[in-house]
Amino acid sequence: MLEVKGITVKFGGLTAVKNMDMTVEKGKIHSLIGPNGAGKTTLFNVITRVINPVEGEVYYKGEPLIKLSAEEIISRKISRTFQNLQLFNGMNVYENIYSGYVNNYKKGIFSVLLKKNKNFDSETREKILYVSELLQIKNRLGSYPSQLSYGLLKRVEIARALISDPDLLLFDEPAAGLNHTETSEVEDIFELVNRQGKTILLVEHDMALVMKVSDKITVMSFGEKIAEGTPAEVANDPQVIRVYLGEREDA
Ligand SMILES: Nc1ncnc2c1ncn2[C@@H]1O[C@H](COP(=O)(O)OP(=O)(O)OP(=O)(O)O)[C@@H](O)[C@H]1O
Numbered sequence: 001m002l003e004v005k006g007i008t009v010k011f012g013g014l015t016a017v018k019n020m021d022m023t024v025e026k027g028k029i030h031s032l033i034g035p036n037g038a039g040k041t042t043l044f045n046v047i048t049r050v051i052n053p054v055e056g057e058v059y060y061k062g063e064p065l066i067k068l069s070a071e072e073i074i075s076r077k078i079s080r081t082f083q084n085l086q087l088f089n090g091m092n093v094y095e096n097i098y099s100g101y102v103n104n105y106k107k108g109i110f111s112v113l114l115k116k117n118k119n120f121d122s123e124t125r126e127k128i129l130y131v132s133e134l135l136q137i138k139n140r141l142g143s144y145p146s147q148l149s150y151g152l153l154k155r156v157e158i159a160r161a162l163i164s165d166p167d168l169l170l171f172d173e174p175a176a177g178l179n180h181t182e183t184s185e186v187e188d189i190f191e192l193v194n195r196q197g198k199t200i201l202l203v204e205h206d207m208a209l210v211m212k213v214s215d216k217i218t219v220m221s222f223g224e225k226i227a228e229g230t231p232a233e234v235a236n237d238p239q240v241i242r243v244y245l246g247e248r249e250d251a
């Protein structure tokens with residue numbers, strides 16, 4: 001479904017991603033892990049067309065993505081959440097979710113601010129209610145981000161990613177900062193969404209979560225792929241163990 005081929009990204013003299021290959025299969029939960037600074041978010045930013053690689057191509061359903069813009073990515077049914085929450089503080093939950101709606105991606109943000117909820121058509125309203133029910137935030141639709149816990153904000157971001165009905169979802173550290181209960185709720189959401197046929201590419205440091213939900217794991221370190229396989233294969237890979245133990249010693 002998603003094929004990353006020979007992607008290299010440079011920031012000045014720093015090579016953040018180096019000749020990266022990765023294939024995400026349809027219907028799977030695929031995790032991308034690795035120590036801080038490994039290049040995971042950078043690769044997400046290439047796939048979602050936030051940044052350009054110096055080399056390589058990404059194919060999605062056979063179509064090359066690098067020529068597309070970030071807006072066009074959403075219409076191709078790819079959506080994401082961000083490592084650092086990117087919600088609009090001046091909009092309530094309802095409006096924030098709406099801002100991810102595919103038909104309104106660009107003009108939507110302004111129309112939301114100008115017209116308010118009452119002008120949304122019934123199909124849009126139904127979609128917002130559906131995803132907010134799925135994420136169990138239906139009773140918070142009128143709240144503003146500043147009024148919500150971090151766990152709820154993360155759910156709002158997931159709801160916003162789901163409103164465009166994506167086939168591929170990219171989650172960048174969705175469990176970071178969450179407590180144990182909130183993490184297991186996020187896990188349930190992934191499994192539910194995945195059962196609906198959606199493919200998930202997950203960046204996450206919570207290894208228990210990764211090991212539990214992943215069909216396949218790709219491991220990056222210093223911009224390069226160092227291992228790939230099932231959770232069991234990756235967990236027993238000597239190079240992966242070395243990278244993670246090394247990280248722990250530094251900490
Ligand atoms: N916009 C940027 N300008 C310059 N350097 C950057 C930029 N974004 C990322 N980097 C650098 O690129 C490397 C990869 O960063 P990236 O954020 O992709 O890592 P990551 O694997 O997502 O790490 P983490 O787990 O901490 O989120 C790091 O060395 C980082 O400092």
Ligand SMILES: [Mg+2]
Nearest residue numbers: 040041042083
């Ligand atoms: Mg990151």
